[in-house]
Amino acid sequence: MPETMFAPGEPPFLKLSGIGKVFPGVIANEDVSIDFRRGEIHALLGENGAGKSTLMNVVTGLYQPDSGEMILDGYGVEFAGPPAAIAAGIGMVHQHFKLVPRFTVAENLALGWNETPGWVAPGAIEAKARALSERFGLAIRADARIDSLSAGEQQRVEILRVLSRGAKMLILDEPTAVLSPVEVASLFDALRRFRDGGGAVVIITHKLDEVMAVADRCSVLRAGRLVGTHRITDVTPALLVGEMIGRPVDLPASYPRARPAPGPDAPAAMVLEAVSVRDEAGVTRLDAVSLVLRAGEVLGIAGVTGNGQPELAGVMTGLVAPFSGRVLLGGAPAPGADPGAFAAAGVGHVPEDRLRSALAPSLGVAENAVLREYRVKPVGGRLAYNAGAARRFAEALAVAANVRLASPTAPIRGLSGGNQQRLVLAREGRIATSVLVASYPARGLDIGAIAAMRERLAAARDGGVAVVLVSEDLDEILALSDRIAVLTAGRLMGVMERAEARRDVIGRLMSGRAADAEIAA
Amino acid sequence: MSAPLVRLAVVPPRRLAVARILAVLATLATVGIVLALSGRDPLLLGRLILRSTVGSRFGLEDLALFMTPLLLTGASVWNGVRVNLWNIGAEGQFYAGATAASAIGLFVPLPGALMLPVMALAGVLAGAAWIALPAVARAWLSVSEIITTLLLNFVASLLVYYLATGPWADHVTNALASTERLRILIPAVWGAVHWGFVVALVVVVVLGVVLARSRFGYETAICGANPDAARYAGIAAAPLLCTVMLVSGGLAGLAGMIEVAGTVHRLQGGIANNYGYLGIVVALLARGSAVALIPAAALMALILDTGIVLQTAQISASAVLAITGGLMAAIAVADELAAYVRVKL
Numbered sequence: 018m019p020e021t022m023f024a025p026g027e028p029p030f031l032k033l034s035g036i037g038k039v040f041p042g043v044i045a046n047e048d049v050s051i052d053f054r055r056g057e058i059h060a061l062l063g064e065n066g067a068g069k070s071t072l073m074n075v076v077t078g079l080y081q082p083d084s085g086e087m088i089l090d091g092y093g094v095e096f097a098g099p100p101a102a103i104a105a106g107i108g109m110v111h112q113h114f115k116l117v118p119r120f121t122v123a124e125n126l127a128l129g130w131n132e133t134p135g136w137v138a139p140g141a142i143e144a145k146a147r148a149l150s151e152r153f154g155l156a157i158r159a160d161a162r163i164d165s166l167s168a169g170e171q172q173r174v175e176i177l178r179v180l181s182r183g184a185k186m187l188i189l190d191e192p193t194a195v196l197s198p199v200e201v202a203s204l205f206d207a208l209r210r211f212r213d214g215g216g217a218v219v220i221i222t223h224k225l226d227e228v229m230a231v232a233d234r235c236s237v238l239r240a241g242r243l244v245g246t247h248r249i250t251d252v253t254p255a256l257l258v259g260e261m262i263g264r265p266v267d268l269p270a271s272y273p274r275a276r277p278a279p280g281p282d283a284p285a286a287m288v289l290e291a292v293s294v295r296d297e298a299g300v301t302r303l304d305a306v307s308l309v310l311r312a313g314e315v316l317g318i319a320g321v322t323g324n325g326q327p328e329l330a331g332v333m334t335g336l337v338a339p340f341s342g343r344v345l346l347g348g349a350p351a352p353g354a355d356p357g358a359f360a361a362a363g364v365g366h367v368p369e370d371r372l373r374s375a376l377a378p379s380l381g382v383a384e385n386a387v388l389r390e391y392r393v394k395p396v397g398g399r400l401a402y403n404a405g406a407a408r409r410f411a412e413a414l415a416v417a418a419n420v421r422l423a424s425p426t427a428p429i430r431g432l433s434g435g436n437q438q439r440l441v442l443a444r445e446g447r448i449a450t451s452v453l454v455a456s457y458p459a460r461g462l463d464i465g466a467i468a469a470m471r472e473r474l475a476a477a478r479d480g481g482v483a484v485v486l487v488s489e490d491l492d493e494i495l496a497l498s499d500r501i502a503v504l505t506a507g508r509l510m511g512v513m514e515r516a517e518a519r520r521d522v523i524g525r526l527m528s529g530r531a532a533d534a535e536i537a538a
Numbered sequence: 539m540s541a542p543l544v545r546l547a548v549v550p551p552r553r554l555a556v557a558r559i560l561a562v563l564a565t566l567a568t569v570g571i572v573l574a575l576s577g578r579d580p581l582l583l584g585r586l587i588l589r590s591t592v593g594s595r596f597g598l599e600d601l602a603l604f605m606t607p608l609l610l611t612g613a614s615v616w617n618g619v620r621v622n623l624w625n626i627g628a629e630g631q632f633y634a635g636a637t638a639a640s641a642i643g644l645f646v647p648l649p650g651a652l653m654l655p656v657m658a659l660a661g662v663l664a665g666a667a668w669i670a671l672p673a674v675a676r677a678w679l680s681v682s683e684i685i686t687t688l689l690l691n692f693v694a695s696l697l698v699y700y701l702a703t704g705p706w707a708d709h710v711t712n713a714l715a716s717t718e719r720l721r722i723l724i725p726a727v728w729g730a731v732h733w734g735f736v737v738a739l740v741v742v743v744v745l746g747v748v749l750a751r752s753r754f755g756y757e758t759a760i761c762g763a764n765p766d767a768a769r770y771a772g773i774a775a776a777p778l779l780c781t782v783m784l785v786s787g788g789l790a791g792l793a794g795m796i797e798v799a800g801t802v803h804r805l806q807g808g809i810a811n812n813y814g815y816l817g818i819v820v821a822l823l824a825r826g827s828a829v830a831l832i833p834a835a836a837l838m839a840l841i842l843d844t845g846i847v848l849q850t851a852q853i854s855a856s857a858v859l860a861i862t863g864g865l866m867a868a869i870a871v872a873d874e875l876a877a878y879v880r881v882k883l
């Protein structure tokens with residue numbers, strides 16, 4: 018066992034011993050034993066559905082383990098719920114933030130905290146929030162409302178919330194999935210500071226370069242069981258992939274095509290003519306964007322998150338009506354905001370926030386699987402809906418998406434984050450006969466699923482679909498794209514052919530005018 | 539290995555049924571103990587209640603008569619709850635349906651064979667009309683339907699009092715605060731039980747089947763579960779939500795028509811007898827399933843009937859409310875406990 022290789026001077030902060038957790042039809046964790054130590058960043062790795070989130074939900078008291086025990090500082094513990102875990106010094110930052118959007122940062126920090134006085138004065142809690150921010154070195158704006166913050170800023174508030182309650186162990190579930198590279202670097206700095214102060218950190222992630230950069234040790238789960246725990250200096254990414262998936266996976270740097278990429282005179286699947294979008298406050302989010310989506314090519318949209326990506330994807334899929342300019346779909350002007358008409362015309366959409374906008378979490382896998390095709394046979398018609406056919410459809414879709422289903426009628430929120438994502442990708446791939454808009458399609462996927470997803474996009478391209486790939490990951494954009502556009506502050510900073518694209522140029526365009534992004538109104 | 543407790547995300551119907559039967563028994567035991575403590579003989583009362591409800595033909599007939607409106611108002615509320623819409627106004631729609639049906643029955647000369655169908659249609663349309671404003675306001679303007687539907691109940695109730703004691707009052711006998719007896723009534727099927735009972739059962743089953751097998755049912759389920767996903771899928775939510783509410787209103791209106799033409803035979807103040815509000819209880823008891831409305835309505839009818847028996851034994855009418863509340867609480871606990879199982883690893 019790898020554990021014996023280390024000389025444990027003092028007992029681990031938290032020792033998991035033989036933890037098991039079952040759901041009906043699924044063994045999520047089985048006989049998992051891991052030591053989490055003070056002054057250590059511990060990465061938790063594994064395929065989608067391997068049981069990482071479940072294990073950490075057991076550790077934080079959200080679920081009760083069905084077998085095994087947890088030993089905290091040498092004593093056996095049981096947590097009746099998350100408050101008990103927090104009282105014991107274990108806090109978790111979930112992938113879906115649990116902040117009150119209409120409250121300010123200071124109010125969110127004060128919320129549900131014993132030390133908050135019965136009578137709260139805004140000045141006092143803001144001063145307190147600033148003091149916390151300084152103490153833990155996490156920059157926040159105490160008086161800003163949560164819904165005005167970027168994902169990275171919200172995450173800092175979540176982390177502060179946990180730390181301010183005296184956490185000695187900080188657990189983060191896929192914290193970097195929604196962060197820009199700059200935000201990732203600042204998160205890692207904060208984690209290292211916390212570790213150097215004697216804290217224990219557990220970080221769940223699918224990105225192996227991050228693991229190599231920030232973790233001290235890592236544990237790999239596979240089908241609910243622990244495969245091994247290693248010191249980072251003893252492993253390579255390839256070795257970890259082998260343990261996680263059981264076969265080597267490499268992400269190619271390019272996806273060669275049989276025929277040459279379509280030229281400028283190729284048929285256009287969709288055309289945007291000087292399209293602008295304003296938000297409810299009247300702020301311009303997309304500024305006179307003109308683009309031609311050519312059938313059979315991948316157009317990469319590079320850019321830092323929050324520079325108009327959701328609006329661009331919304332305009333291309335009918336969710337958002339242009340404020341000015343127009344969209345031509347298959348040569349004809351498209352109706353304003355009519356996602357149904359776009360879908361009927363063969364436009365598929367993998368949105369940024371799948372759980373919130375592309376799935377009905379409380380309904381079954383079957384109902385969600387047929388969301389795009391319930392209008393046609395065999396599932397439905399003008400009036401009918403055939404639940405049996407929907408179940409069979411869902412089972413077939415799950416096979417295509419490489420997801421193992423316990424039951425097609427169980428609510429889809431019971432699936433792991435990555436598996437929900439795989440199903441959305443497969444579902445949208447089916448209806449995208451003309452355009453496929455994929456926003457951050459790799460988010461939450463394990464490396465094997467990323468490889469499969471990229472191959473799926475390349476196959477769609479070869480099948481004559483115009484693929485739009487919105488991503489922050491330049492490697493991904495460069496590997497797949499035929500042309501690359503950079504979106505900054507709602508404006509297209511230029512469209513370049515893949516052959517002429519240079520990393521430093523793209524980088525400069527991405528950050529170039531970020532400073533005046535907010536003044537675009 | 540040990541057998542740990544696990545909470546099921548989806549509870550099998552059989553477990554739920556057993557848990558609920560236990561909850562009913564627990565409530566009964568509690569009521570019995572309270573009666574005993576207040577110096578009554580619970581066994582004697584129990585026998586009395588049984589005899590006047592399930593234990594005799596007249597009792598069963600009474601139950602069926604109580605069940606009839608509860609089935610339909612329960613369906614009315616359930617149909618909305620399914621989509622996250624709370625129709626608190628079944629009471630008012632009930633009154634509207636009863637009023638419209640009475641208007642046809644009293645004042646429109648129609649051939650006998652046409653009378654009942656036209657009255658039913660009028661009841662349905664009036665119920666739907668009574669909810670139309672809240673429905674439109676909710677669907678297109680996002681105005682909370684809870685307040686609007688509730689407030690219209692008071693309007694409807696007062697309107698019926700006014701009609702029954704004023705312009706439509708029975709001037710022949712002049713004694714009752716009600717209209718004349720309707721000329722054509724729903725025929726009986728078994729003793730005092732009329733065809734309205736059968737119609738209510740059929741309507742509930744048909745509603746369940748249609749929602750499970752129709753595109754309308756699927757689209758409304760998506761709208762209720764996640765409006766953003768509905769938009770993404772190109773489902774126009776507003777007309778669907780509006781339609782759902784109109785159907786709810788129509789069901790409650792039909793309940794009003796059947797009550798006036800089958801059971802009460804004349805329009806009078808207070809004819810809705812809280813059936814609209816009790817429909818909320820019935821819908822909550824039935825949870826996700828339309829067919830479960832039938833046992834839920836039967837249980838509610840039994841409680842109402844029990845209340846009447848207790849009243850004849852000089853026990854306050856509020857006892858019904860207390861028993862209903864106690865039962866709801868017991869069932870909520872039972873539902874939760876039913877989700878826990880011991881599993882073998």
Ligand SMILES: Nc1ncnc2c1ncn2[C@@H]1O[C@H](COP(=O)(O)OP(=O)(O)OP(=O)(O)O)[C@@H](O)[C@H]1O
Pocket residue numbers: 040041043044045063064065066067068069070071072430431432433434435436461463547
């Ligand atoms: N509440 C639940 N009800 C039923 N099954 C569940 C529930 N939560 C998790 N599962 C199942 O347990 C298994 C492990 O899920 P978990 O979310 O822990 O995976 P994960 O390793 O976090 O995956 P991902 O990388 O995709 O987030 C999956 O098969 C999932 O379907």
Ligand SMILES: [Mg+2]
Pocket residue numbers: 069070071433434435
């Ligand atoms: Mg997870």
